[in-house]
Amino acid sequence: MVILNLHDKRPIYVQLVDGIKEQVIKGILKPGDQILSIRQLAGQLSITPNTVSRAYQELERQKVIISVKGKGNYINDVPNFKRSEEKMEELKKLLTQLCIEWNFAGYNRGELIEVIDEIYNNLKKEESTCQ
Amino acid sequence: MVILNLHDKRPIYVQLVDGIKEQVIKGILKPGDQILSIRQLAGQLSITPNTVSRAYQELERQKVIISVKGKGNYINDVPNFKRSEEKMEELKKLLTQLCIEWNFAGYNRGELIEVIDEIYNNLKKEESTCQ
Amino acid sequence: MVILNLHDKRPIYVQLVDGIKEQVIKGILKPGDQILSIRQLAGQLSITPNTVSRAYQELERQKVIISVKGKGNYINDVPNFKRSEEKMEELKKLLTQLCIEWNFAGYNRGELIEVIDEIYNNLKKEESTCQ
Amino acid sequence: MVILNLHDKRPIYVQLVDGIKEQVIKGILKPGDQILSIRQLAGQLSITPNTVSRAYQELERQKVIISVKGKGNYINDVPNFKRSEEKMEELKKLLTQLCIEWNFAGYNRGELIEVIDEIYNNLKKEESTCQ
DNA sequence: GTGGTCTAGACCACG
DNA sequence: GTGGTCTAGACCACG
Numbered sequence: 001m002v003i004l005n006l007h008d009k010r011p012i013y014v015q016l017v018d019g020i021k022e023q024v025i026k027g028i029l030k031p032g033d034q035i036l037s038i039r040q041l042a043g044q045l046s047i048t049p050n051t052v053s054r055a056y057q058e059l060e061r062q063k064v065i066i067s068v069k070g071k072g073n074y075i076n077d078v079p080n081f082k083r084s085e086e087k088m089e090e091l092k093k094l095l096t097q098l099c100i101e102w103n104f105a106g107y108n109r110g111e112l113i114e115v116i117d118e119i120y121n122n123l124k125k126e127e128s129t130c131q
Numbered sequence: 132m133v134i135l136n137l138h139d140k141r142p143i144y145v146q147l148v149d150g151i152k153e154q155v156i157k158g159i160l161k162p163g164d165q166i167l168s169i170r171q172l173a174g175q176l177s178i179t180p181n182t183v184s185r186a187y188q189e190l191e192r193q194k195v196i197i198s199v200k201g202k203g204n205y206i207n208d209v210p211n212f213k214r215s216e217e218k219m220e221e222l223k224k225l226l227t228q229l230c231i232e233w234n235f236a237g238y239n240r241g242e243l244i245e246v247i248d249e250i251y252n253n254l255k256k257e258e259s260t261c262q
Numbered sequence: 263m264v265i266l267n268l269h270d271k272r273p274i275y276v277q278l279v280d281g282i283k284e285q286v287i288k289g290i291l292k293p294g295d296q297i298l299s300i301r302q303l304a305g306q307l308s309i310t311p312n313t314v315s316r317a318y319q320e321l322e323r324q325k326v327i328i329s330v331k332g333k334g335n336y337i338n339d340v341p342n343f344k345r346s347e348e349k350m351e352e353l354k355k356l357l358t359q360l361c362i363e364w365n366f367a368g369y370n371r372g373e374l375i376e377v378i379d380e381i382y383n384n385l386k387k388e389e390s391t392c393q
Numbered sequence: 394m395v396i397l398n399l400h401d402k403r404p405i406y407v408q409l410v411d412g413i414k415e416q417v418i419k420g421i422l423k424p425g426d427q428i429l430s431i432r433q434l435a436g437q438l439s440i441t442p443n444t445v446s447r448a449y450q451e452l453e454r455q456k457v458i459i460s461v462k463g464k465g466n467y468i469n470d471v472p473n474f475k476r477s478e479e480k481m482e483e484l485k486k487l488l489t490q491l492c493i494e495w496n497f498a499g500y501n502r503g504e505l506i507e508v509i510d511e512i513y514n515n516l517k518k519e520e521s522t523c524q
Numbered sequence: 525g526t527g528g529t530c531t532a533g534a535c536c537a538c539g
Numbered sequence: 540g541t542g543g544t545c546t547a548g549a550c551c552a553c554g
Contacts, residue, residue, distance in 0.1 A: 044200055082237060091232060096153075098229065100254070119230050
């Protein structure tokens with residue numbers, strides 16, 4: 001389900017982390033769901049298990065999944081929405097950089113909001129198809 | 132004027148590129164302005180001229196500045212606000228990733244718009260102080 | 263395969279860029295082919311890896327190759343034949359300069375076409391030897 | 394009459410050399426014509442006389458003009474159309490590079506010929522307006 | 525003075 | 540192994 005893209009400049013393990021987080025937000029993966037084992041996913045994507053392992057470790061660090069030794073990896077059922085000033089500052093910096101690029105690309109604030117709405121709709125679209 | 136941040140994961144030359152683009156948007160640097168020479172800026176920041184050179188070459192490629200050999204570097208008078216499908220796709224991907232992070236950090240769409248407004252105000256703040 | 267020419271006024275990294283693009287057009291390098299690693303090519307040509315790296319980065323910017331960190335560089339499978347007014351204007355200027363030189367060298371339009379045909383034949387020669 | 398362009402990557406003295414050669418080909422400057430003195434041209438273009446001097450030296454080397462000490466600089470009346478193998482090889486290399494770029498820009502041989510015809514018409518247009 | 529290129533190293537992240 | 544960044548120098552062309 002996660003699609004790797006060679007043209008994407010993000011490292012493969014980051015693409016995996018982001019891809020799984022996207023599926024969680026879209027509701028494709030739900031709390032308690034077991035995800036593919038490291039070897040299964042590595043085989044499916046034709047990459048080394050090392051890379052998948054790294055992604056899963058990062059996902060566990062971010063409390064997106066929990067690893068149960070000898071059993072598998074599961075989507076965390078604890079809502080991990082802990083707001084932190086630190087994280088907000090980090091996101092604000094990223095957003096500022098994006099706004100600067102947005103300007104230099106010739107787009108304005110209104111168009112930014114439009115695209116954000118489009119993205120938010122997209123992120124929730126899958127959930128409704130399951131209903 | 133540009134401040135380097137050692138904790139920032141972006142390479143130094145990217146921080147320079149972003150920093151100068153930010154000053155252009157804020158109106159601190161205006162079309163036609165000559166910016167610091169490679170050696171001057173390198174000295175000021177205690178980095179190798181090579182790194183500044185790389186930043187300036189990237190800025191020229193993006194048409195933010197023009198480099199005149201033997202003379203110096205100048206903020207481009209031709210605004211490079213040409214919209215391109217390609218750039219929009221790139222920005223949309225970045226924005227999607229950011230929205231996902233935003234969600235996992237526990238914030239919603241409304242709060243995103245608020246922060247964007249704050250950023251837009253900030254980017255125009257300097258200009259108004261000159262009036 | 264790429265041959266550097268010390269008498270050539272073009273910088274080494276530009277000679278590399280042009281040389282590889284020539285091989286792509288001749289069909290010697292095909293989409294998907296992995297090219298020599300930075301270190302391999304640098305060793306072969308007895309130049310610093312930095313210079314090869316710069317050439318490869320320029321080739322990636324031009325979408326001739328794609329660079330995959332930790333893996334290598336590959337000839338891009340997506341042909342980058344997007345016409346742009348801007349590029350055409352640039353080429354027209356170069357061509358005008360060349361025509362002026364051509365005149366001062368004592369040659370006429372007919373001879374120019376002849377040489378162009380010769381060049382076009384040359385650029386496709388390799389491909390036909392493979393058939 | 395010669396127009397300098399900061400966005401042009403050629404050094405100023407080369408732009409001068411090329412500009413004057415273009416005027417000779419167009420018939421704007423004719424054999425025997427006296428051209429502006431170094432100081433006149435430098436003043437007109439707001440550049441240092443040093444740079445103009447360098448351009449004139451290069452033009453004399455190429456036998457486009459002749460300098461008469463104490464009198465001035467004149468367009469050479471000796472047709473300087475000496476074909477040389479060496480010059481042809483140099484032009485062929487330039488032309489090959491241009492053809493490669495032409496291809497990567499998405500244009501073909503036919504379009505190249507069209508643009509060449511357009512350029513040749515342009516270079517002779519001025520002459521006919523004088524008739 | 526200016527920017528452009530290159531060397532010969534180093535260290536890092538990724539796979 | 541791979542590419543990416545950076546240092547601390549050097550030399551060059553241009554103005």
